[in-house]
Amino acid sequence: MKDLAGTVEFNRQLAPRYYHIRLRLSEQVDVLPGQFAMLRPAALAEPILRRALAIHRAEDASVEFIYLVLGQGLEALSRIREGERVDVLCPLGNTYPTESVIDEGRRAVIVAGGVGSPALFMLASELVGRGADVRVYFGGRTKHDLPALDEFEALGCPVTVTTDDGSAGERGFVTVPLERDLALAGREASVVYACGPWPMMARVSEIAAGHAAKCYVSLEARMACGFGICVACVVEVCEGSFAPPFKYQKVCTEGPVFPAEAIVW
Amino acid sequence: MKDLAGTVEFNRQLAPRYYHIRLRLSEQVDVLPGQFAMLRPAALAEPILRRALAIHRAEDASVEFIYLVLGQGLEALSRIREGERVDVLCPLGNTYPTESVIDEGRRAVIVAGGVGSPALFMLASELVGRGADVRVYFGGRTKHDLPALDEFEALGCPVTVTTDDGSAGERGFVTVPLERDLALAGREASVVYACGPWPMMARVSEIAAGHAAKCYVSLEARMACGFGICVACVVEVCEGSFAPPFKYQKVCTEGPVFPAEAIVW
Amino acid sequence: MVTPRENGRDPRLAVEVAGIRFHNPVLTASGCCGYGLEFEPLFDLSRIGGICTKGLSAKPMQGNPPARIQETPAGMLNAIGLQNIGARAFIEQKLPRLREYDVRVLTNVFGYTIDDYVEAIHILNDGDGIDGYELNISCPNVKEGGLIIGNDPRAAAEVTEAVKRVAKRPVIVKLSPNISDVAGMARAIESAGADALSLINTLVGVSIDIRTRRPRIANVTGGLSGPAIRPVAVRMVMQAAAAVQIPLIGIGGIATAEDAVEFLIAGAAAVQIGTASFYDPLATVKAVEGLSAYLDETGTESIRTLTGSLDLSPPPRGH
Amino acid sequence: MVTPRENGRDPRLAVEVAGIRFHNPVLTASGCCGYGLEFEPLFDLSRIGGICTKGLSAKPMQGNPPARIQETPAGMLNAIGLQNIGARAFIEQKLPRLREYDVRVLTNVFGYTIDDYVEAIHILNDGDGIDGYELNISCPNVKEGGLIIGNDPRAAAEVTEAVKRVAKRPVIVKLSPNISDVAGMARAIESAGADALSLINTLVGVSIDIRTRRPRIANVTGGLSGPAIRPVAVRMVMQAAAAVQIPLIGIGGIATAEDAVEFLIAGAAAVQIGTASFYDPLATVKAVEGLSAYLDETGTESIRTLTGSLDLSPPPRGH
Numbered sequence A, B: 001m002k003d004l005a006g007t008v009e010f011n012r013q014l015a016p017r018y019y020h021i022r023l024r025l026s027e028q029v030d031v032l033p034g035q036f037a038m039l040r041p042a043a044l045a046e047p048i049l050r051r052a053l054a055i056h057r058a059e060d061a062s063v064e065f066i067y068l069v070l071g072q073g074l075e076a077l078s079r080i081r082e083g084e085r086v087d088v089l090c091p092l093g094n095t096y097p098t099e100s101v102i103d104e105g106r107r108a109v110i111v112a113g114g115v116g117s118p119a120l121f122m123l124a125s126e127l128v129g130r131g132a133d134v135r136v137y138f139g140g141r142t143k144h145d146l147p148a149l150d151e152f153e154a155l156g157c158p159v160t161v162t163t164d165d166g167s168a169g170e171r172g173f174v175t176v177p178l179e180r181d182l183a184l185a186g187r188e189a190s191v192v193y194a195c196g197p198w199p200m201m202a203r204v205s206e207i208a209a210g211h212a213a214k215c216y217v218s219l220e221a222r223m224a225c226g227f228g229i230c231v232a233c234v235v236e237v238c239e240g241s242f243a244p245p246f247k248y249q250k251v252c253t254e255g256p257v258f259p260a261e262a263i264v265w
Numbered sequence C, D: 001m002v003t004p005r006e007n008g009r010d011p012r013l014a015v016e017v018a019g020i021r022f023h024n025p026v027l028t029a030s031g032c033c034g035y036g037l038e039f040e041p042l043f044d045l046s047r048i049g050g051i052c053t054k055g056l057s058a059k060p061m062q063g064n065p066p067a068r069i070q071e072t073p074a075g076m077l078n079a080i081g082l083q084n085i086g087a088r089a090f091i092e093q094k095l096p097r098l099r100e101y102d103v104r105v106l107t108n109v110f111g112y113t114i115d116d117y118v119e120a121i122h123i124l125n126d127g128d129g130i131d132g133y134e135l136n137i138s139c140p141n142v143k144e145g146g147l148i149i150g151n152d153p154r155a156a157a158e159v160t161e162a163v164k165r166v167a168k169r170p171v172i173v174k175l176s177p178n179i180s181d182v183a184g185m186a187r188a189i190e191s192a193g194a195d196a197l198s199l200i201n202t203l204v205g206v207s208i209d210i211r212t213r214r215p216r217i218a219n220v221t222g223g224l225s226g227p228a229i230r231p232v233a234v235r236m237v238m239q240a241a242a243a244v245q246i247p248l249i250g251i252g253g254i255a256t257a258e259d260a261v262e263f264l265i266a267g268a269a270a271v272q273i274g275t276a277s278f279y280d281p282l283a284t285v286k287a288v289e290g291l292s293a294y295l296d297e298t299g300t301e302s303i304r305t306l307t308g309s310l311d312l313s314p315p316p317r318g319h
C-alpha cells in the first residue's frame, strides 16, 4: 500500500455514466487480482472522502479503472482530464484464492454483475493466461451496463451475456445461465468468483453451494479509509468463519474477497 | 440584478495569480461603471460562497473580469476553461457620480491600486469617450501587479505608473505623484476616483480633502450575498453621512462607491 | 405525470403550521433575506411559502463592527449583531410593499430581556399583514449575566409565556442548537404555549487568522450555518419531533428540494432556507419547483404525508 | 531559514501535555488510526508525536451493524459502535510492536458505567509502553438510558475521579461538543483531577435517504466529524482554555498544519488529526512538516509560544 500521485493518461466515457480512466503512477506497484484503490482528484475540497475502485488493469506504473458515476465523488473524477492529478492509495485488500483452479484443475466460473466486472478482469485474464478452464457470465441491467465486455471477450474464453431488459445477450438474470452451467459441470467441478450487486451475489452464493462449488465473492461496502483505520466497511460474517470470532469483518483489509459461505447474506 | 449563466469565452493568466476572464451571459445586461458581479463556477460544491468582482468591461451579453487569486474561490474560478459555466449575479451596486466632470468640466483623476484597477476601467473609458480631462495614476507592488495597464494606456489619456519596488514606472507609492498632480491643478479643480487597498484609499482621501478635490472611493468588503440580504459587507460611515443615521452601511447596495468623506477611515 | 397547478401553484405543497396556511413549505430564514423585498428583482415573492424577516427589535440596532462573516468548510460564520431598522420602521417602510405579495410574513424578534421581546411584539401587533412571530432566543440574556436564553429551558419557557400573553398572532420559538437536550428544551417551550418550533439557529464557532493570530470575525465568535451543519439540524428536528406535538419548521444547511425533503421526513412541516440564498439567490424558488418534482417522481400525494415519515424498520442487508 | 534538526527532528516542535513529552504536537485521533500499526506501510510512526488508539473496553466489542458511515458536506457521520479487540488483546497483540517506535501511546478508553472504565484502566495499567489514557465520555453512539456521561458535568467528574484513583498514568478527558456550557464542563473535570482535556468529540447528526426514507446509518444517529466542525471545535478550545489551567489537546476537522496552528493559537498545546487521515493518509506527517515550515516562515521560536496566543486587540480598519 502506497499513497501515490497518479497522472491521467485518459479518462473516457464508455456509456452513459460509465467511465474508463488510466493513470500513470508516481511509482510502480505490484497488484493482485481483486485488489482496489482509493482515489480522488488531487486537492479536491468536496466531497472529502476518496472513492474505492477495483483495479481493472495494472502494468508497470499504470493502473486502469472502470467506474459508474453514482454521486459527487465519481462525478468529480469523471471531470478530470488528461494530464491532471489524482491521489491514489493502492494496492489495497486481498486477492482471489486460485489454488483449486491452478493446482487442482477445477473450472473457473466468473460471474460479473454490471460494474462488478472490473474487480474480476485481472483474475479472468490471469487464469486464462495460465491455461485454466475459464468461463465468464456477465449480467447487466441493459446493454449499457456491461462495462469492458469487449475486454472479457478478447480474452478468448467463453462469455455469456444476460441483460434484465434483453437489450444484449439472454434476457434475464445472470444467475440463470450460471445455474445451468454448474448443473452440467457436476458437483465440486467449479470455483465460482463473483462480483456485483448484493442480491446477485447472495443468489450466486446459494447456487454455488447447491452444486458444491467453491465460491468467492468480492464485496463492496461504504469505505472512508480503505486501509483499516476507520472500521466503517464491515460485513457480517458467520460465526466461526474468522478467528477470533468477530461478527464484523472489514471489507477493506479482511476482504474485499471473502469465501461466500462466510457471509451472512 | 439578474442571476445568469455565463459561458467562458476565455480565461487566461495575465501574471502570476492574475487572470482575465470573459463570459457570455445568458441575457444582456446594462452595466454602469463601478458595478460588480458575484460569481462562482456552476455547481461548485466548495467553497460555497460566490466571489465579488468588479465588471471590467461589458458589451452586449459579454462581461469581463480581472482577478487576483487569493484563496480557494478564485482559485477554482481560475481553473475554469472555455465553454464551461459560471453563475453570475449582476450587475450589482451603485456607480460613480460623474456630474462634476461631465457637467462642470472638472478633471477626472483616477487612482488605481493593484487589482483595484478593474473597478475603474469602465469609468476611465467612459469619461475619455465623453471627452473629459482624464488622467490615471496606477500603482502596484511590482510590475506584475498592474493588471490591464495596457488597456488603460490604450485609452489615450495620461497614465502614470508607480511600483513599490521600482520594477515599473516611478518607485514608491501612487499617492506621491497624485499629490503632485492635485497640488499643480489647484483647489477644487479635480474629482478623484480611487480603488485599491484600504490604506491607499485612506491616504488618497486625505490628499484629496487637502486639495478640496471631490473624492469617490470604490470599497471592498467581505460579502456573502452581494445584494443586501446578509448585512455582512458593512463599512463604518461618519455620523450624518447617510440618512437615517446608521453607523454601518452595506457596501454591496449602498456602495461600492462612497464619497470618501463619508467613510470612517 | 404533470404537476397539478391551481393559479400557477401546486396545491399538493400547501401546509399549515401554527394555524398559518402557507401555500408551500419553503420559507426564507431570518437574517438571510433582509426584509424580503431584496428578492423583488429576482423572483415573484408569491412563489415561496413565506418570508421570515431579519431579527427585529423594538428600537433600531447598529449591529457589530466588521468583519462580520468568514467562510468555513461547507459553511460560514456570521456575527452581524442583529443590525435592524426596528419593528416600527419595518411596519412603516417594508410591510406595505410585502403585503402586495401573496406570501406569509413571519417577523423574527429578539431581545436581551423579556421586556425587550414584549415591547417589540407590542409594536408588531399593530402591523397588518404579519402572519406570525418567530422568537430568536439565541441571544445573551443581559439579566442572567450573559447566559443565552435559548440554552436554558426555564428562561426559554419564561420568554415564550411572556410573549404568548401579549402576542396577537401565532408564536414560533426558534431553538438554539448549542444544547445537549433538545427534547427537554422543546417540551419546556411547548408547555409554555408556543404554537410551533423552528430549528436550528447557528452553532457557535470561531475562526482564527494564523498570520495575524486574530479572530477572523470582529465579534470573536460567530454563528455557523450552511450545509456543514445540516446533519446536526436534521438530528435535532428528529429529536424534537419525537418530543412534542406542535409542528416544527426545519432549518439548517438546506440548499435544495432534496435537503428540504430530508427535514420533512425527519419531522418538519415546513422549512427555511438561509445561507443557500447567499450563494444561490433563487434557492427558495428552485426548492419549491423541486418539491413538486419530487412528489411527481415518487408518486407522493401531498407534501404533508412526508412529515415525520422516517422509516426506522431494519433495512435490507447489503446496503 | 533552515529547519533545525536533532536526530532528524525539529526540537522546536516538542511539547509536554499532562506530564507526557511528545516530540511534536501532532497525534492521531481515536478511532481514526486503528491501533496505530495500520499506518506502518505508509510512514515511520516515530515521525508523529503520538498515537491515540481506537476506544478500548475491558472486553472486546462487536460494534454496530453497517452502514456505519455517511459522507456529509465537508464531513462525515459515523456510528462504528466502538468495535474493538479489548484492552487485554491490545496489550498483547498491538503494544509490543508499537513500542518499537519512538512515539507516545495514549489509549482511548470508554465505558457505559464507571466500573467499565475502572476495569479497562486496571487492565491497561499492566501495559508497558502506554503513556497515558484518554477517556471518551462522549461517544454519542452508545446510549445508557439515553443520557450521555459527557453531557452532564457531575457524571463526567465522577468518572474522572474514579479513573484518577486507579490510573497509573496521566488521564486526559475528552469532551463532548453537544453541550451548551463548555467552561463549566471543563472546570468540573479539572476539579475532578484530570491531567488534561482533549476536545472535541463528534457532534450528533442524522442523515436520511429521501428515496427509502431510512436513516443512512444503521444506528440512526452518528457522530459528525471532519472540516465541517472545525469552527465549533476551535471555539470550544478557546472557551475551555479560558476556563481551566490544565493543558488542552485540540481536535476537530484538522487536516493541515495551518488548521493545527489555529487550534494552538486558540489554546491547545497539542492536536489530534482524525477524519483527515481517511482521505489523506499522510495528513499527520504532512502536518508535522508543515508546522516546522510555519515556524520558519513566521520566525517563531517554538511551537509552545503559539499556545493561547490569540490576539483579541482591535484589528486595523479596512478588513
Ligand SMILES: Cc1cc2nc3c(=O)[nH]c(=O)nc-3n(C[C@H](O)[C@H](O)[C@H](O)COP(=O)(O)OP(=O)(O)OC[C@H]3O[C@@H](n4cnc5c(N)ncnc54)[C@H](O)[C@@H]3O)c2cc1C
Binding pocket: A036, A051, A052, A053, A054, A055, A065, A066, A067, A068, A069, A070, A071, A072, A073, A074, A075, A115, A118, A119, A219, A220, A221, A222, A223, A256, C319
Ligand atoms: C472494494 C470496492 C471496489 C469497487 N470497485 C468499483 C469499480 O471498479 N467500479 C465502480 O464503478 N464502483 C466500484 N465500487 C463502488 C464505488 O466505490 C461506489 O460506487 C462509489 O464510492 C460511489 O461514489 P460516488 O461519488 O459516485 O457516489 P456517492 O456520492 O458516494 O453515493 C451516491 C449514492 O450512491 C450510494 N452508494 C454509494 N456507494 C454505493 C455502492 N457501493 N453501491 C450502491 N450504492 C452506493 C450512496 O448511498 C448514495 O446514495 C467499489 C467499491 C468497493 C468497496
Ligand SMILES: Cc1cc2nc3c(=O)[nH]c(=O)nc-3n(C[C@H](O)[C@H](O)[C@H](O)COP(=O)(O)OP(=O)(O)OC[C@H]3O[C@@H](n4cnc5c(N)ncnc54)[C@H](O)[C@@H]3O)c2cc1C
Binding pocket: B036, B051, B052, B053, B054, B055, B065, B066, B067, B068, B069, B070, B071, B072, B073, B074, B075, B115, B118, B119, B219, B220, B221, B222, B223, B256
Ligand atoms: C465590490 C467588490 C469588487 C471587487 N473587485 C475585484 C476585482 O475586480 N478583482 C479582484 O481580484 N478582486 C476584487 N475584489 C476582491 C475579491 O472579491 C476578493 O479578493 C476575493 O473574494 C477573494 O477570493 P479568494 O477565493 O481568492 O480568496 P478567499 O479564500 O476568499 O480569501 C483568501 C484570503 O484572502 C483574504 N481576503 C478575502 N477577501 C479579501 C479582500 N477583499 N482583500 C484582502 N484580502 C482578502 C481572506 O481573508 C483570506 O485570508 C472585489 C471585492 C468587492 C467587494
Ligand SMILES: Cc1cc2nc3c(=O)[nH]c(=O)nc-3n(C[C@H](O)[C@H](O)[C@H](O)COP(=O)(O)O)c2cc1C
Binding pocket: B230, C029, C030, C031, C032, C054, C055, C078, C080, C082, C108, C135, C136, C174, C200, C201, C202, C223, C224, C225, C226, C227, C229, C251, C252, C253, C254, C272, C273, C274, C275, C276
Ligand atoms: C448572516 C446571517 C444572519 C442571521 N440572522 C438571524 C437573525 O437575525 N435571527 C435569527 O433567528 N436567525 C438568524 N440567522 C440564523 C438563520 O436564520 C438560520 O437559523 C441558520 O443560518 C441556519 O440555517 P442555514 O444553514 O440555512 O443558514 C442568521 C444566519 C445568517 C447566516
Ligand SMILES: Cc1cc2nc3c(=O)[nH]c(=O)nc-3n(C[C@H](O)[C@H](O)[C@H](O)COP(=O)(O)O)c2cc1C
Binding pocket: A230, D029, D030, D031, D032, D054, D055, D078, D080, D082, D108, D135, D136, D174, D200, D201, D202, D223, D224, D225, D226, D227, D229, D251, D252, D253, D254, D272, D273, D274, D275, D276
Ligand atoms: C470513524 C470514527 C471513529 C471514532 N472513534 C472514536 C473512539 O473510539 N473514541 C473517541 O474518543 N473518539 C472517536 N472518534 C472521534 C475522533 O477521535 C475525533 O474526536 C472526531 O472525529 C473529531 O475529529 P476529526 O474531525 O479530526 O475527525 C471517532 C471518529 C470517527 C470519524
Ligand code: FES
Binding pocket: A222, A223, A224, A225, A226, A227, A228, A229, A230, A231, A232, A233, A250, A251, A252, A253
Ligand atoms: S474503509 Fe476504513 S476500515 Fe475499511
Ligand code: FES
Binding pocket: B222, B223, B224, B225, B226, B227, B228, B229, B230, B231, B232, B233, B234, B250, B251, B252, B253
Ligand atoms: S454582501 Fe450581503 S448584504 Fe452586502
